[in-house]
Amino acid sequence: EPEVTQTPSHQVTQMGQEVILRCVPISNHLYFYWYRQILGQKVEFLVSFYNNEISEKSEIFDDQFSVERPDGSNFTLKIRSTKLEDSAMYFCASSRGGRVATQETQYFGPGTRLLVL
Amino acid sequence: GEDVEQSLFLSVREGDSSVINCTYTDSSSTYLYWYKQEPGAGLQLLTYIFSNMDMKQDQRLTVLLNKKDKHLSLRIADTQTGDSAIYFCADSGGGSQGNLIFGKGTKLSVKP
Numbered sequence: 001e002p003e004v005t006q007t008p009s010h011q012v013t014q015m016g017q018e019v020i021l022r023c024v025p026i027s028n029h030l031y032f033y034w035y036r037q038i039l040g041q042k043v044e045f046l047v048s049f050y051n052n053e054i055s056e057k058s059e060i061f062d063d064q065f066s067v068e069r070p071d072g073s074n075f076t077l078k079i080r081s082t083k084l085e086d087s088a089m090y091f092c093a094s095s096r097g098g099r100v101a102t103q104e105t106q107y108f109g110p111g112t113r114l115l116v117l
Numbered sequence: 118g119e120d121v122e123q124s125l126f127l128s129v130r131e132g133d134s135s136v137i138n139c140t141y142t143d144s145s146s147t148y149l150y151w152y153k154q155e156p157g158a159g160l161q162l163l164t165y166i167f168s169n170m171d172m173k174q175d176q177r178l179t180v181l182l183n184k185k186d187k188h189l190s191l192r193i194a195d196t197q198t199g200d201s202a203i204y205f206c207a208d209s210g211g212g213s214q215g216n217l218i219f220g221k222g223t224k225l226s227v228k229p
Contacts, residue, residue: 006159033216043160043205043219056216091160093217104148104209106217110159 002026004109006092012115013082021077021112023092032075033093033106034067036060043091049075082116089113119143121208123220130228135193137223139206142187149182150207151191154222160205163191193225201227 005024013019025032034046048055066078093106121141129135152160166173166180173180179192203222
C-alpha cells in the first residue's frame with residue numbers, strides 16, 4: 001500500500017542553523033501539507049501546497065519557513081534559522097484532492113522529530 | 118476560530134468496548150477523521166465519516182456523528198492491548214484546502 005515517507009526520522013541541530021525536512025508524498029497525490037506537534041500539544045497545521053505554490057499557511061509559518069517541491073517526488077520544509085521553540089515532530093501529509101473534491105483524505109508520514117539545542 | 122476538543126485519557130479492560138468522544142465547532146466540515154498514534158510513531162488514518170452520515174461501521178470501529186450537537190465518537194469493540202495509543206479526532210473545516218484541525222488526542226490505555 002502506498003505511503004508517505006519522511007527523512008530523516010530524527011534531526012538534532014544548533015539554534016540558528018538551517019534544516020531541511022524531506023517528504024515523499026504518495027505518488028498520485030496532488031495536495032501536500034506540513035503539520036507540527038510540539039511535545040504534549042495538538043497537531044498544528046503549518047502549510048498546504050498545490051500546483052507548485054502555497055495554498056494556505058498558518059500564522060506559525062512565518063518568513064523562517066519555506067516549502068518546495070524540487071522535483072516530481074520530493075516535498076521539503078526548510079527552516080532557515082532554527083529557534084528552540086521549533087523543536088517538535090514535523091509531519092508531512094498528502095491527499096489526492098483538496099477540500100472541494102471527494103478525495104481530500106490526508107495520509108500522514110511517520111514524522112521527523114526535530115530537536116533544536 | 119475552529120476548535121476540536123477531546124477528553125485526554127480513557128482506561129478500559131481488554132475485551133471491553135472503548136468510546137472516545139470529540140466535539141468540534143466548525144459546521145462547514147465535510148469530513149471528520151480519527152487518527153491513531155502509537156508511541157514514537159506517526160499518525161495512522163483509522164477511519165473517517167462524511168458529514169452527511171450519522172454512522173459508519175468498519176470492523177471493530179463504529180463512528181457516530183451528531184451534526185446538530187457537533188459531537189463525534191469512536192467506539193472500539195472488543196478492545197485489545199494493541200489498541201493502546203493516542204486517538205486524534207480531526208475536522209477538515211480549516212481553510213479552503215481542508216487543513217485539518219486536530220484535538221489534543223485521547224490516550225487510551227487497555228489493561229489486560
